[in-house]
Amino acid sequence: MENQRIVLASRPEGWVTPQNFRLEKAAAGSPGEGEVLVKNLWLSLDPYMRGRMSEQKSYVKGVDIGEVMVGQTVGEVVESKHSKLKPGDKVLTQLGWQLYGVTKDATKVDERAPLSYYLGMLGMPGMTAYFGLKDIGQPKPGETVVVSAASGAVGSVVGQLAKIWGCRAIGIAGGPEKCDFVKNELGFDECFDYKAGRLRDQLRDIDVYFDNVGGEILDICLARMKLFGRIVVCGMISDYNATEPYRVKNLRAVLVNRLKVQGMIVFDWKDRYGEALKALGGYYAAGKLKTRESVVEGLANAPQGLIALLKGGNFGKQLVKLA
Amino acid sequence: MENQRIVLASRPEGWVTPQNFRLEKAAAGSPGEGEVLVKNLWLSLDPYMRGRMSEQKSYVKGVDIGEVMVGQTVGEVVESKHSKLKPGDKVLTQLGWQLYGVTKDATKVDERAPLSYYLGMLGMPGMTAYFGLKDIGQPKPGETVVVSAASGAVGSVVGQLAKIWGCRAIGIAGGPEKCDFVKNELGFDECFDYKAGRLRDQLRDIDVYFDNVGGEILDICLARMKLFGRIVVCGMISDYNATEPYRVKNLRAVLVNRLKVQGMIVFDWKDRYGEALKALGGYYAAGKLKTRESVVEGLANAPQGLIALLKGGNFGKQLVKLA
Numbered sequence: 001m002e003n004q005r006i007v008l009a010s011r012p013e014g015w016v017t018p019q020n021f022r023l024e025k026a027a028a029g030s031p032g033e034g035e036v037l038v039k040n041l042w043l044s045l046d047p048y049m050r051g052r053m054s055e056q057k058s059y060v061k062g063v064d065i066g067e068v069m070v071g072q073t074v075g076e077v078v079e080s081k082h083s084k085l086k087p088g089d090k091v092l093t094q095l096g097w098q099l100y101g102v103t104k105d106a107t108k109v110d111e112r113a114p115l116s117y118y119l120g121m122l123g124m125p126g127m128t129a130y131f132g133l134k135d136i137g138q139p140k141p142g143e144t145v146v147v148s149a150a151s152g153a154v155g156s157v158v159g160q161l162a163k164i165w166g167c168r169a170i171g172i173a174g175g176p177e178k179c180d181f182v183k184n185e186l187g188f189d190e191c192f193d194y195k196a197g198r199l200r201d202q203l204r205d206i207d208v209y210f211d212n213v214g215g216e217i218l219d220i221c222l223a224r225m226k227l228f229g230r231i232v233v234c235g236m237i238s239d240y241n242a243t244e245p246y247r248v249k250n251l252r253a254v255l256v257n258r259l260k261v262q263g264m265i266v267f268d269w270k271d272r273y274g275e276a277l278k279a280l281g282g283y284y285a286a287g288k289l290k291t292r293e294s295v296v297e298g299l300a301n302a303p304q305g306l307i308a309l310l311k312g313g314n315f316g317k318q319l320v321k322l323a
Numbered sequence: 324m325e326n327q328r329i330v331l332a333s334r335p336e337g338w339v340t341p342q343n344f345r346l347e348k349a350a351a352g353s354p355g356e357g358e359v360l361v362k363n364l365w366l367s368l369d370p371y372m373r374g375r376m377s378e379q380k381s382y383v384k385g386v387d388i389g390e391v392m393v394g395q396t397v398g399e400v401v402e403s404k405h406s407k408l409k410p411g412d413k414v415l416t417q418l419g420w421q422l423y424g425v426t427k428d429a430t431k432v433d434e435r436a437p438l439s440y441y442l443g444m445l446g447m448p449g450m451t452a453y454f455g456l457k458d459i460g461q462p463k464p465g466e467t468v469v470v471s472a473a474s475g476a477v478g479s480v481v482g483q484l485a486k487i488w489g490c491r492a493i494g495i496a497g498g499p500e501k502c503d504f505v506k507n508e509l510g511f512d513e514c515f516d517y518k519a520g521r522l523r524d525q526l527r528d529i530d531v532y533f534d535n536v537g538g539e540i541l542d543i544c545l546a547r548m549k550l551f552g553r554i555v556v557c558g559m560i561s562d563y564n565a566t567e568p569y570r571v572k573n574l575r576a577v578l579v580n581r582l583k584v585q586g587m588i589v590f591d592w593k594d595r596y597g598e599a600l601k602a603l604g605g606y607y608a609a610g611k612l613k614t615r616e617s618v619v620e621g622l623a624n625a626p627q628g629l630i631a632l633l634k635g636g637n638f639g640k641q642l643v644k645l646a
Contacts, residue, residue: 214574233577247570251537254556254586261584263577 001028004299005098008063012053014243016310020053021069021303028100031081035104038075038093043299043320044119045071045306046153047212047237069097069302072124073322074115077106084108092118097302099322113284120317121291122284125153127276128266132232133158133165133210135269136262141166143207144226148217150191151178151292153317154234157280158210159188160289167208172199172217174312181315186290200224214238215246222250225259233263237310292316324351327622328421331386335376337566339633343376344392344626351423354404358427361416363398366622366643367442368629369476370535370560392420392625395447396645397438400429407431415441420625422645436607443640444614445607448476450599451589455555456481456488456533458592459585464489466530467549471540473514474501474615476640477557480603481533482511483612490531495522495540497635504638509613523547537561538569545573548582556586560633615639 002025009022031037052062052070063070073096077089082104085091090109095101109118120126132154139145145162149155150171159182162169171182171191182191192202199220207229209221214236225231239245254261269276283289294314296305302320309318325348332345354360375386375393386393396419400412405427408414413432418424432441443449455477462468468485472478473494482492482505494505494514505514515525522543530552532544537559548554562568577584592599606612617637619628625643632641 214578218574233574236575236578239575245572245575247572248574249568249570251541251556251571251574252559252562252568254584255537255559255588256586258586258588258591260586261577263579263581263583265578265581268581 001100002026003028003098003100005068005096006299006302007066007068008053010065011055012050016050016053016303016307018303018307023300029102031079031102033081034083035102036077036082036085036091036106037079037100037102038073038091038095038106039078039100040073040075040093040095040098040322041090042074042116042119043071043097043302043322044073044123045302045309045318045320046124047235047309049306050237050310070094071096072119074109074118075101075106082106090115092123097299099299112281116293116317116319117284117291119319120153120293121157121289122277122280124266125317126157126280127269127273128234128264129154129157129161129210130276130280131266131269131272132234132264133161133208136232136260136264137208137210137230139165139167139208142168144168144170144205145208145210146170146172146203146206146221147210147212148172148194148221149212149235149237149312150182150186150188151315152212153291155210155212156182156186156291156316157289160186160283162208163187163189164283164288170203170206172213178315181292185292208232210234212237215242219246219248219250222248222253222259225253225257227257229257229259231259231261233261237312294318295321297321324423325349326351326421326423328391328419329622329625330389330391331376333388334378335373339373339376339626339630341626341630346623352425354402354425356404357406358425359400359405359408359414359429360402360423360425361396361398361414361418361429362401362423363396363416363418363421363645364413365397365439365442366420366625366645367395367446368625368632368641368643369394369448370558370632372629373560373633393417394419395442397432397441398424398429405429413438415446420622422622435604439616439640439642440607440614442642443476443616444480444612445600445603447589448640449480449603450592450596451557451587452477452480452484452533453599453603454589454592454595455557455587456484456531459555459583459587460531460533460553462488462490462531465491467491467493467528468531468533469493469495469526469529469544470533470535471495471517471544472535472558472560472635473505473509473511474638475535476614478533478535479505479509479614479639480612483509483606485531486510486512487606487611493526493529495536501638504615508615531555533557535560538565542569542571542573545571545576545582548576548580550580552580552582554582554584556584560635617641618644620644
């Protein structure tokens with residue numbers, strides 16, 4: 001069976017370009033003992049992928065030149081030598097940017113929600129929102145929670161959880177269309193368009209800032225935090241493509257207002273994924289969690305999907321439909 | 324009885340100058356019901372005073388033009404209409420930069436340690452070190468604790484507590500004389516001279532950074548923190564006199580290494596001062612806590628003492644001997 005895969009052709013300097021990727025053909029391979037051959041159906045595109053394309057230190061080792069780009073997928077088992085999986089089972093994998101792959105590490109998912117949701121609000125992005133907001137943000141009812149990239153995979157869940165937990169939810173997003181969605185579809189109390197350039201005046205009295213972007217927006221929020229406020233540092237997408245990092249000037253607020261600023265990555269909570277999945281699944285089943293997906297069709301279009309995501313040009317959880 | 328006092332004459336722009344202060348004479352006043360008249364013996368000079376001289380938002384309201392400069396003192400009760408204090412008692416007060424004052428708020432101190440120590444390692448600076456390191460830094464035995472302004476009132480206690488609690492203590496100080504003191508008198512494992520410009524190479528694998536200075540040294544330490552490191556933000560003396568704040572470029576490390584960065588002010592622990600005083604007093608009595616004082620003689624010299632402190636020109640806990 002023929003496989004198609006996208007490998008890292010070169011490391012980006014600044015913005016990612018299509019030339020950093022190469023589409024290859026290869027044999028799909030067959031499973032050894034304890035393995036499955038999976039046909040990938042959906043590929044998740046996420047900001048962290050930018051980090052893996054660099055040699056710069058990030059959470060984990062980067063992708064080598066010539067290696068398949070990393071990423072989470074939902075797929076279907078085609079052939080199995082795994083004791084607990086059979087052909088037709090739907091599974092979560094880390095097979096990356098390819099149509100087929102052989103792996104030991106496939107987790108069966110039930111099909112109560114659309115399969116793609118397991119890459120979004122019921123997957124890593126949803127769990128990131130859940131643990132970051134709950135454990136680091138520690139919002140109390142009545143507090144004001146601000147989240148950037150509010151229409152995105154993580155941000156949209158953060159704000160909805162804030163509402164479920166009795167807080168005031170304020171989103172930050174790019175452009176009136178996204179802001180309208182965040183406020184009117186997702187049910188945030190307010191959403192501000194950072195492109196309008198008025199965040200400095202619009203934001204105030206923030207108890208929890210859930211930061212997906214870093215840079216200037218983080219700097220503005222620092223200056224608008226309340227006493228004993230918490231900042232969840234979950235992403236710095238604004239820096240990922242910058243050759244020089246943004247230089248933050250309002251760090252003095254950490255001292256004056258006794259803020260807590262803490263970085264996170266969802267892997268640190270891997271022992272508690274079950275708790276998050278149960279909570280998020282319950283909210284979804286109760287109609288309290290909505291999502292929006294931004295889908296590109298076909299593996300060959302994955303690079304442009306990632307580039308759009310990194311530039312803020314997508315709208316909702318970014319996915320590639322592979323089959 | 325004649326009093327002398329120093330009032331704020333004008334607000335500094337950038338560095339503090341002697342012209343920002345004015346020495347005045349006035350009557351000492353006499354105590355009303357529940358009050359004492361105190362003759363101040365020692366005045367503490369501290370970096371936070373720079374903040375109080377500005378209109379810029381800080382922890383608490385600033386000093387108004389024409390008002391007596393704030394500060395903690397140790398003094399002796401001269402006249403008392405307070406039920407629990409009598410003439411001759413030694414007391415801690417917030418009477419500020421003056422020779423005499425009338426107050427309700429005087430706390431009797433025992434005299435087991437030299438009186439000036441109640442403004443230093445057994446006072447606010449010592450308690451700042453204790454709560455900041457213990458509650459925010461949460462050092463575990465064997466971890467590496469780095470502290471800036473290591474020869475100063477707070478920093479010297481931080482490093483000694485780190486050693487007492489089983490950690491490796493690394494100081495940062497200005498010049499070989501201070502570094503020698505920190506290493507050989509206070510017993511830190513190492514002390515680096517930031518003026519030598521090699522901190523970037525010298526520092527590595529920091530678990531806890533206790534920050535008294537902010538600015539470029541904070542920026543360097545951010546990039547040298549270990550996974551799950553903690554930064555206690557206790558002071559930003561490098562920014563207090565800057566007209567433009569230093570802009571931090573390594574905040575990405577908060578995300579990559581999942582750091583916790585938290586601001587503190589000792590007042591937030593006021594319910595637990597007794598715990599700190601008991602612990603610090605015990606370590607002092609056991610010969611495990613040393614200190615060094617930098618003393619200017621006479622109220623008139625207090626401004627130059629503060630200016631030296633803010634420029635890093637002092638060495639040890641900065642005090643004014645008033646009588």
